[in-house]
Amino acid sequence: MLDQPLPSxxxxxxxxxxxxxxxxxxxxxxxxxxxxxxxxxWDTERRIRSDVPDHRVELRVMAGASAGGMCAAIASATLGRxxxxxxxxxxLRKAWVERIDIQQLLTxxxxxxxxxxxxVLDARILDExxxxxxxxxxxxxxxxxxxxxxxxxxxxxxxxxxxxxxxLGFEKGGHPFRRHRDVLRxxxxxxxxxxxxxxxxxLDWQPTPGTGWRELISAALATGAFPVGLAxxxxxxxxxxxxxxxCLGSNSFYWQAAARAANDRSFWAADGGVLNNEPHELCRQLxxxxxxxxxxxxQKAQRATIMIDPFVDDEGDTFGDTEGPPHWFTDVGARVLAxxxxxxxxxxxxxxxxxxxxxxxxxxxxxxxxxxxPGNRSIASGAIGGFSGFLAQRYRxxxxxxxxxxxxxxxxxHFTLPANNPLFDGARSEKYARHVKVGPEGNYLPxxxxxxxxxxxxxxxxxxxxxxxxxxxxLESRLEKRLAFVAGGxxxxxxxxxxxxxxxxxxxxVFPIASRKLRAALDDHFR
Numbered sequence: 186m187l188d189q190p191l192p193s194x195x196x197x198x199x200x201x202x203x204x205x206x207x208x209x210x211x212x213x214x215x216x217x218x219x220x221x222x223x224x225x226x227w228d229t230e231r232r233i234r235s236d237v238p239d240h241r242v243e244l245r246v247m248a249g250a251s252a253g254g255m256c257a258a259i260a261s262a263t264l265g266r267x268x269x270x271x272x273x274x275x276x277l278r279k280a281w282v283e284r285i286d287i288q289q290l291l292t293x294x295x296x297x298x299x300x301x302x303x304x305v306l307d308a309r310i311l312d313e314x315x316x317x318x319x320x321x322x323x324x325x326x327x328x329x330x331x332x333x334x335x336x337x338x339x340x341x342x343x344x345x346x347x348x349x350x351x352x353l354g355f356e357k358g359g360h361p362f363r364r365h366r367d368v369l370r371x372x373x374x375x376x377x378x379x380x381x382x383x384x385x386x387x388l389d390w391q392p393t394p395g396t397g398w399r400e401l402i403s404a405a406l407a408t409g410a411f412p413v414g415l416a417x418x419x420x421x422x423x424x425x426x427x428x429x430x431x432c433l434g435s436n437s438f439y440w441q442a443a444a445r446a447a448n449d450r451s452f453w454a455a456d457g458g459v460l461n462n463e464p465h466e467l468c469r470q471l472x473x474x475x476x477x478x479x480x481x482x483x484q485k486a487q488r489a490t491i492m493i494d495p496f497v498d499d500e501g502d503t504f505g506d507t508e509g510p511p512h513w514f515t516d517v518g519a520r521v522l523a524x525x526x527x528x529x530x531x532x533x534x535x536x537x538x539x540x541x542x543x544x545x546x547x548x549x550x551x552x553x554x555x556x557x558x559p560g561n562r563s564i565a566s567g568a569i570g571g572f573s574g575f576l577a578q579r580y581r582x583x584x585x586x587x588x589x590x591x592x593x594x595x596x597x598x599h600f601t602l603p604a605n606n607p608l609f610d611g612a613r614s615e616k617y618a619r620h621v622k623v624g625p626e627g628n629y630l631p632x633x634x635x636x637x638x639x640x641x642x643x644x645x646x647x648x649x650x651x652x653x654x655x656x657x658x659x660l661e662s663r664l665e666k667r668l669a670f671v672a673g674g675x676x677x678x679x680x681x682x683x684x685x686x687x688x689x690x691x692x693x694x695v696f697p698i699a700s701r702k703l704r705a706a707l708d709d710h711f712r
Contacts, residue, residue: 189477192243192487192488194487195240195607195610196240196487197240197242197486197487197489197608197632198487199243199244199245199246199488199490199491200244200245200248200471200490200491201220201257201490201491201493202248202253202463202464202465202467202468202490202491202492202493202494203248203253203493204249204253204462204463204492204494204495204496204497205252205253205457205458205496206251206252206253206494206495206566206571207251207252207411207566207572207574208566208572208580208581209252209495209496209552209567209571209574209584210252210253210255210256211281211282211585212495212552212564212566212584212587213252213253213256213281213495214259214277214282214585215584215587215590217260217277217588218277218588218589219588219596219644220491220592220596220633221260222269223635224242224244225330225332226635227332227633227634227635228330228331231331232331236615236616237616238616238620238630238634241331241332242632242633243332244333244337245334245337245338245471246337246339246490247260247261247339247340248340248341248464248465248468249339249342249408249457250342250408250457250462250464251408251411251456252409254405254409254457255406255408256281257341258404259276259277259280259319259405260276260277261337261373261401262318262319262320263275263276263318264330264333265389265390265392276318276321277318279318280314280317280318281585282581282585284310284313284314285314285575285581287576288663289309289310290306290307291306291307291664291667292307292310292667293663293666293670294307302670303416304413304414304415305413305667306414308406308410315402315405316402319392319398320392320398336372336373337374338370338371338381338382338471339370339372339373340368340369340464340467340468340471341369341404341407341457342366342408342458342462342464343368343404343408343455343457344366344457344460345364345365345366345454346417346452346453348363348365349365349367350363351363365460366460366461367420367454368467369420370382370384370386371385371387371388371397371401371404372385372388373390374387374388375387375389375390381471386400386401400421403420406418407455407457408454408456410454411458412455415456417453417455419451419452419453420453463492468490468492469490469547472490473488479547480545480546481545481546481547484602484603484606485606485607486602489632490546490548491548491550491600492547492548492549495561496551496561496567496571497549497551548595550591550592551591552567552584552588552591553591564584564587565579565580565581565584566580566581566584567710568709568711569707573707576660576707577650577654577655579654580650580654580655583648583650586644586647587646587647589644590643590644593643596632596633596635597631597635600633601629601630601631602629602630602632603626603628603629603630604628604629606630608632609630617630652704652708652710
């Protein structure tokens with residue numbers, strides 16, 4: 186991982202950073218399906234026609250956090266299957282649009298007295314969705330895709346709740362510390378694949394039960410274990426990221442091997458987005474190598490990362506956005522929590538560089554919809570902290586289709602390089618003539634050309650949903666029952682049986698107030 190050799194001049198390497206998204210994973214799924222479909226169409230045309238651009242684009246890395254990590258896991262499991270005939274058969278769409286819904290998350294079962302409640306929402310449906318997405322549609326042999334190299338490297342951020350005890354050593358003394366920001370790594374490509382990190386778990390292209398794909402499912406569920414809302418997950422040490430000697434950049438430091446070995450055991454993990462919600466640097470390092478940079482000059486660029494971030498312009502998030510002095514200690518605590526969350530959510534430097542026209546190694550895809558502000562205001566999943574998409578399939582369908590539309594425009598207008606980049610071999614061939622576009626600084630070409638080149642219609646703008654496009658009747662009752670179940674059970678488990686029973690009586694009186702606030706938030710978002 187210290188250094189990755191550059192690809193050949195006619196090959197462009199790609200890394201995808203999939204940020205945390207909560208229910209807006211549907212948007213990320215739409216973007217991924219559009220990119221993969223474009224690569225598949227180009228690959229098919231290149232095999233049957235001689236007048237098609239003949240440079241190569243290879244997907245090398247996917248790094249994800251939370252819902253983005255779950256998208257990466259589902260996507261990677263499908264790449265060895267036959268090419269989908271249409272978006273309706275997409276495993277990503279099925280998981281994020283059709284299968285996940287608030288109804289399953291609010292299940293209330295009879296609970297034995299000695300059984301704890303691991304989270305506010307019932308997360309068991311996520312296990313079913315993951316199993317179905319990864320193992321549900323296996324084919325006998327992997328279908329070769331020309332845009333996959335000999336290996337695909339995956340990285341999932343997680344929050345290690347136990348922490349890893351480490352020690353930075355000096356010539357005299359040392360400095361012990363505990364690290365909670367962890368990474369789970371995989372390499373898909375079989376025995377020929379070259380590992381880019383010593384902790385990577387090697388997988389074959391075809392997911393099969395009883396193999397390391399079980400660990401990948403566990404990693405996907407762990408990175409998406411939203412704190413309190415969804416259950417934490419156990420992680421086995423075989424896919425642990427136990428630190429990197431070279432990342433310290435000085436011979437006077439060392440990772441104490443004995444301390445690392447002592448911490449090489451299983452732990453419980455929460456959402457990776459808590460500490461690293463936009464793992465762009467992780468993706469960039471896997472693509473280029475530690476201490477290396479990807480060429481930013483458009484005339485020389487050979488690699489690029491694309492960050493897919495549904496909440497990059499989260500202007501509607503006002504949590505902790507206050508100006509007055511914090512007089513009460515509770516106010517201080519709330520503001521500190523808001524500061525920690527905001528700082529962990531965003532990689533500001535990566536976003537800044539991705540928005541610079543002069544940087545050809547970093548790109549960004551985030552929600553845009555005509556007539557609405559960019560970011561969370563452009564997606565139906567942008568309300569109530571990103572959870573509103575779970576309320577109705579129509580919300581998730583809108584975000585999925587908007588993701589496809591945004592990605593289509595991105596590939597045509599933004600994911601481009603100057604025509605004199607060696608990738609296009611000077612663009613002298615007729616293979617590139619129909620794809621050349623004229624810009625203010627000269628001719629440029631799409632890195633991933635679309636087919637048919639002429640007459641491709643843009644995806645239709647999906648109809649904007651309404652605040653009432655979810656079934657309030659029944660759902661509010663289920664929500665009240667689930668919250669009563671969680672609150673009463675938790676209090677009783679703590680030994681306060683009388684208080685627990687009383688909470689079941691008080692909650693129905695308090696819930697209408699919370700319900701009105703929920704409706705007000707949705708009305709404001711969808712107006």
